[in-house]
Amino acid sequence: MRISVIIPAFRAEGSIGAAVGSVLAQGREDVEVIVVDDASPDGTAEAARAAGASVLPGRVRVEVLPTGGGASRARTAGARLARGQILVFLDADDVQLPGFLDTVAATVTGEVEAVVVGRRVRTEGGTRTEASRRLGRMSGEEAARAVMREQITPFPWDKAFRRSLLRLDGPGTAEDLFPADVHRFEDLAGVLVLLSRARQVQVLDLPLIEYRVHAGSLTWGRVPTRRERDLALAHVRHGLDAELLAASRRDLATLHVLMTVLIAQSAALAGEGEESSAMLHACRADLRWRHLLATLAASPVTAAAAVLLRLSPRVFASIAQWRTRTRYR
Known part of the structure; x- marks a missing residue:
């Protein structure tokens, strides 16, 4: 299995089918989809299973968590189940566009251990394309500092990571992928640390993800706390190499x-x-x-x-x- 696509989902009955379908429709036989239902009270799990069965039976695994723990824990749970050598995170209300997986497979090779792509933003008023402000190939340390400076996007869903960066198979633990009990800055903190571990990061402007903004999105639905900010910053300080931290x-x-x-x-x-x-x-x-x-x-x-x-x-x-x-x- 070359690529694992991990989709954390909560109350996503209406959107999970499109997310799963966008992965399977790309037709790669070396891709698995892992949907982690974060104890949703609706039919999220059933909708995910139905989407998989209608396209490629047996290619979609649905894991239902007994209690809700947020996107951080759902992503970690999915990562632990993944068999792929490249891991991708996709939100349940977004979709991958044609060519995403082929681009990932072609780019994450040799020294390049992570890739960042552009996105198509869909709102009620229309669509537009966006990309990170800093493009090209750079070291992981340069990429991490670019995230801190808002030059590279902080999202997990427009990126792919070589499995080794997540340290799932060594002495480390997957509990450290994203900070727990943080529901707004967990993605930024986790992405920053993962990119810092890469030998090389490739940042592209190709719009290969559709980010769908709606009134119910978490970004608009709640105000993050200063405690969440401090926990996310602590995760970054703990996860960065000492030399990079000092610099x-x-x-x-x-x-x-x-x-x-x-x-x-x-x-x-x-x-x-x-x-x-x-x-x-x-x-x-x-x-x-x-x-x-x-x-x-x-x-x-x-x-x-x-x-x-x-x-x-x-x-x-x-x-x-x-x-x-x-x-x-």
């Missing part, structure tokens, strides 16, 4: 600022109640000017957003709401 202090400060801005953005999107206002002001208080100066050199856009939040949470919230309406809805 990345400015980038880690940038990452802290970025996560804080994202929390504030989610609070702004949640409305104008007392809880949202309190979170905005708490995030504002977390931003130190020395961190903003470090961020300015690494990621000017993030620094500008953070300075605006520091100076006027109200104006920051208004701009965040406007940007989301025009970009994602």
